[in-house]
Amino acid sequence: MTNTDEGKVTSASQGATVDDAVFGAVCAKADAAAAAQQLLSRANTEAKNELLDAIADALDARADEISGANELDMIESREAGMDAGKLDRLLFDVPRVAAAAQGVRHVATLPDPIGEIVRGYNLPNGLRLQQRRVPLGVIGMIYEARPNVTVDVASLCLKSGNAAILRGGHAAQRTNAATLGIVRDVLADHGFDPALVDTVDEYGRAGATAMMEARGHIDVLVPRGGAGLIQAVVRNSKVPVIETGAGNVHIYVDRSADLDKAIPIILNAKTQRVGVCNAAEKLLIHRDVAAEYLPAIASALVQAGVELHADEAAYGIIGSAGIEGANLLAATENDWDTEYLALKLGVKVVDSLDEAIAHIAAHSTGHTESIIAEDYSAIEEFTSRVDSAVVMVNASTRFTDGGVFGFGAELGISTQKMHARGPMGLREMTTTKWVGYGMGQVRR
Amino acid sequence: MTNTDEGKVTSASQGATVDDAVFGAVCAKADAAAAAQQLLSRANTEAKNELLDAIADALDARADEISGANELDMIESREAGMDAGKLDRLLFDVPRVAAAAQGVRHVATLPDPIGEIVRGYNLPNGLRLQQRRVPLGVIGMIYEARPNVTVDVASLCLKSGNAAILRGGHAAQRTNAATLGIVRDVLADHGFDPALVDTVDEYGRAGATAMMEARGHIDVLVPRGGAGLIQAVVRNSKVPVIETGAGNVHIYVDRSADLDKAIPIILNAKTQRVGVCNAAEKLLIHRDVAAEYLPAIASALVQAGVELHADEAAYGIIGSAGIEGANLLAATENDWDTEYLALKLGVKVVDSLDEAIAHIAAHSTGHTESIIAEDYSAIEEFTSRVDSAVVMVNASTRFTDGGVFGFGAELGISTQKMHARGPMGLREMTTTKWVGYGMGQVRR
Structure with missing residues (x-):
């Protein structure tokens, strides 16, 4: 000095x-x-x-x-x-x-x-x-x-x-x-x-x-x-x-989603490893399938020890499902921008694919998002309009990783657009x- | 306000x-x-x-x-x-x-x-x-x-x-x-x-x-x-x-250089358009050919109205050549880092390819450098060791341009290494x- x-x-x-x-x-x-x-x-x-x-x-x-x-x-x-x-x-x-x-x-x-x-x-x-x-x-x-x-x-x-x-x-x-x-x-x-x-x-x-x-x-x-x-x-x-790094990662379950794909993917993305940047932090689900799918999805998450921070519509559906041991909280505005890095998941019901994409644009850190859907046009819209380093279709967000991508090792995961992305x-x-x-x- | x-x-x-x-x-x-x-x-x-x-x-x-x-x-x-x-x-x-x-x-x-x-x-x-x-x-x-x-x-x-x-x-x-x-x-x-x-x-x-x-x-x-x-x-x-932009651009004339290529390239690089970033600003010449080549090169430059800022060895050679109308100045340390953007050229005699590369590493802005040489190994060394956006071999530095490269138009010329170069x-x-x-x- x-x-x-x-x-x-x-x-x-x-x-x-x-x-x-x-x-x-x-x-x-x-x-x-x-x-x-x-x-x-x-x-x-x-x-x-x-x-x-x-x-x-x-x-x-x-x-x-x-x-x-x-x-x-x-x-x-x-x-x-x-x-x-x-x-x-x-x-x-x-x-x-x-x-x-x-x-x-x-x-x-x-x-x-x-x-x-x-x-x-x-x-x-x-x-x-x-x-x-x-x-x-x-x-x-x-x-x-x-x-x-x-x-x-x-x-x-x-x-x-x-x-x-x-x-x-x-x-x-x-x-x-x-x-x-x-x-x-x-x-x-x-x-x-x-x-x-x-x-x-x-x-x-x-x-x-x-x-x-x-x-x-x-x-x-x-x-x-x-x-x-x-x-x-x-x-x-x-x-x-x-x-590098921060991942407020979203999974969107479209109204065309196959529930048998959705549950294992959401569970894997949230719980396979907690505290990592490619773990899911938010679940958006289309209103048309929310009442049918959310109880089963929530039940699987609760069994894995995940605390759910739900918006009003999701809270109503999950709350009425009577899931044993459910740790269900009302989400606040703050939840949508929070990377929990913990066994917590924000859950929101959206009226449309457009609303899901707009919500992601407003709150994502641009790391990874995933869509669960069978509808071709919904997938085309989601993959072209979501502006993140990685967009998955019917797959876990946990795959965003240099080792998984075949790079052998990684220096980090870029969330900026200049020079390197992902x-x-x-x-x-x-x-x-x-x-x-x-x-x-x-x-x- | x-x-x-x-x-x-x-x-x-x-x-x-x-x-x-x-x-x-x-x-x-x-x-x-x-x-x-x-x-x-x-x-x-x-x-x-x-x-x-x-x-x-x-x-x-x-x-x-x-x-x-x-x-x-x-x-x-x-x-x-x-x-x-x-x-x-x-x-x-x-x-x-x-x-x-x-x-x-x-x-x-x-x-x-x-x-x-x-x-x-x-x-x-x-x-x-x-x-x-x-x-x-x-x-x-x-x-x-x-x-x-x-x-x-x-x-x-x-x-x-x-x-x-x-x-x-x-x-x-x-x-x-x-x-x-x-x-x-x-x-x-x-x-x-x-x-x-x-x-x-x-x-x-x-x-x-x-x-x-x-x-x-x-x-x-x-x-x-x-x-x-x-x-x-x-x-x-x-x-x-x-x-983007700044170009303290060097041309190195190796001892293996073909003088018939060197003169037109140097002249073009310096005078075809003045005040642009890809114009040559410095000439480095190998000692073994300096006495033979420099008078002819300097004479061509002087005829084109170029003022020469020469180091001691170059000053001696050019000064004794008796070139009519020569505007010859003794270069100062400051010259080597100056982008003249004018009809001026710094001239320096170097003992070796290594010295040329070291001088470029110390003073270049990393835009464009060119080697005039016929020796294969000298060209390999120069192109691999000079760390600039563009390295030319037996060609004018004026070619560093989006239009010339076939890009149609350019946003600018990047002199940094991240995202885009050149x-x-x-x-x-x-x-x-x-x-x-x-x-x-x-x-x-």
Whole structure:
């Protein structure tokens, strides 16, 4: 920290300040990463895959170091009163390290996007033009205490020819340091610059603030974590950001829906895993089938322990159905914009497909929505008019996932429209470069 | 304007303030544009092309209205002391309106990117997954007094299914208002909502500031104009920005270069049109050929009226060549980072290909660079290691242009890596949406 105000720059509307010395140190790390990335960007796929396999082997061989560091992080966080869910995400014991190592080996098997010719054609003057896929450069990642993300991001960045600057959160600091130490050892052993994967954890929050200011040093910043973290980065970053995550996910049951498809899909979307961004949060049902379908749907949800927040019409139908053990509440306006991330589901009866689409437009976070229907035109309308990253038809919203989509692993799920939309895999971590091969052509 | 401080929000580090009333009005326009865009996004290509042809016809038929408004803008700007170059860009007389109308007809003939299946495959569980190209939504454009941009952007946005919110600068306000009035009349006549193309010019600078704050209302903001304008938008916008424009463009003459290719390419890149972003600004030449090639290259440039800013070695060679009328200056460090946009060229002798690449990495704006060489490996190294939007081989840098690339027209030239890189045509004005067709699939 400097002792004068000279080193402080007011950043964005929240009035966050960036420490001059920390900013300089973070930029120096990013610049070293960029220089190293220039070499990595030309490494062939074989060399990158061998590197990843070696990282996986080293993680397995030195898993005790990581789990030992993690035990200290766990103790500190437990003493600080961290809740059980977060403690579980923080846990990085030997089996979890082994699973992460296996993930790295899987990334090694994925196709390399670098070098792909996206478009290529000759201009009328004979200039041979090619649009090639190249790495983005230096990817900054700001995330919360989930040590497996450190391994995922490092492997995805290296495979796609990118460098990574990580801010992994205070709670996992020892775990991440041990993990990165191993990754960097392997990089050095294989003739790569360890600067390719670096952390700014030692600077605490000031490190994250500096990353957001480091335009021209970091090419893209990806926040991953709670809505508060993501919004803070989106609002304050001068570096281009890819917004990820929040999912106020809707399922619409059309009047043409097949109930035998609807019940398992709704149940799966809500309960197969709670607290994830692709879990269903809202159920919209067409008035024509509400009285017939809602009691059966609600009964299945209640049996799975789901609390229902129902609008007036849905409350009336479910309330009169006499479902044993039902936890039924009257929904408030606030419910429609809430991502519960819990065993809760908002339920609303709509008069039409149009009303369902309008409700989604007004309240969705643009992550994933699903329609349950058999009517062709209703499905065409829904899929073309709902403006979300993923629209499912007669399928669970839980499929919105880089692994499920066949990307092998994911950096996150983009809910913005620029650059990438939906699950982000290796291809989404690239940009393009145009190369024109001429024989002396000049412009007339 | 409000009378209290309540309506003012401090925005970003420059301390710009956004007026509450203006912000509300701009968001209302953007929201109306978004609602109208939902319908446009489903319009078929035929309907969009008919609309564009009708706009072109109306521009021709009512060109007098536009040129009349433009005369008033020209008088005011001339009286305000606008320089000749800017006055020429501001001029929008009947022949220029006709040329712009012809551009709209050309956009109508371009392939429609909307609906393209970017990827599509079945998941192992049978879910049919498709990644489709869809419009971005509401595109905000902040540009300086160039009335033809108003027509270009409107036609590109409509063809690609997007809405446009424009801030065209004070100097062209009457011209833009007349142009937009015609476009909006045609929209209404063809059953489209005129809200699809709107301006915030009536709010002056406060309108531009409000656009930068309108995250969630405007999907992407594209600044087009001088470096000052672009940097102000990049630094202050909360809306995702596509950075365009600045080109500190390099030509590297390798020791394997063919002088008969080098001279016409350098001359073309520097002088075919001055003051554009794809014009060459720097010449790097390998030491092994500098003494032989530089006198001939310099002589050609001097004949074309180019002032040379040479480093010590180049100064020595060119100075001793005794070129008649040579305007030769010693380059300062500042030269290497300057985009002259004038008949000036920085000239530097480098010891190696590596030094050329390192110099470009340190000083380029990432727009376009060109290598003149016959050596295969030097070309491979240069094209793979130079990290710019476009890398030319034995060809003029002036080819970096949406029209030349076959895009028909361009929104601008992106010098950033996210979303789009290089000339931005219709495809670059889209995002994608995933649609999954299932038969009841749930996640295990």
